[in-house]
Amino acid sequence: MQLVVARIGRAHGIKGEVTVEVRTDEPELRLGPGAVLATDPASAGPLTIETGRVHSGRLLLRFAGVHDRTGAEALRNTLLIADVDPDERPEDEDEYYDHQLIDLDVVTVDGTEVGRITEISHLPTQDLFVVERPDGSEVYVPFVAEIVTDIDLDEQRAVIDPPPGLIDDRAEIASAREDADGPGDDA
Template identity: 85%
Template sequence: MQLVVGRIGRAHGIKGEVTVEVRTDEPELRLAPGAVLATDPAATGPLTIATGRVHSGRLLLRFEGVRDRTAAEALRNTLLIADVDPEELPEGDDEYYDHQLMDLDVVTVDGQEVGRITEISHLASQDLFIVERPDGTEVMIPFVEEIVTEIDLEEQRATIDPPPGLIDDRAEVASSRDEVADGHSASSRDDREDS
């Protein structure tokens, strides 16, 4: 099975290094020197990693045969793809590969059907499930422990405990206008006595 493990960014320096947007939880395994990666577009690869290092929080890679800035810049936006055994599991107990989560049915803790995971979006702050609802609309669900309470790969199900408003329009919004309408006064700067 082929998994996208990174995307090449801009060239760094003049010796052929590139920045890499990491798309794997195991960069030390998938993006290590000596790794041979397929690419998208396919004509760009395969690429063999010659060196790797972290600089200012970013992964920098240099590929065999890429020796200058011009050659490195030509690789920009190329996806890096690793061959992974479909039976292989991540090292951590609560870690999953994207392919394991795709197409899982999403239900709430009380059994309400939400939809099916169609995409995993990897953001800097957290990962998101993109879930297609039965009516064809999409909802984004943060993949955090407080919301995604269980992943059951055998049952092909993700159970969520969503806060109000995440998957429906029943969010509770409090505003000062509501308080005034209820006969309660809202405090403002104009209510203070002059001293």
């Protein structure tokens, strides 16, 4: 299985280094010296990482055969793609790779179908599941233990216990409020 692990940004300096937008949870594993990565567009690669370092909070890479700014600039916006064993799991049993979660069915603890995970959004405070509902709309589910109670890769599903309002339709919420207030009690 091939996964996009980074996107090459601007050239840095004059010796062929580039900034990299990391798109993997394990950059030390996927983007370390010696790693050979396919590219999109394919004409740019494959690329072998020669060196890597962090500078001002950004990852800088230099590739074998790219030793000047001109060569580095030619790689800008190229996607770096790693071959990943689909059965590979992170070391921590409570962690998952994005590709393991994409396309999981999402159901509530009582078995109600919510939808299918189409994307994982990595935000500074937490990760979110982007869940496509059967009607085509999307709902965002925080990937936290209080809400996502179980990930079952064998059954290809994620079980959630959402707080009120997280996945409820606005019409359902309005109807529930109306029922709680009673008919015609707009006093």
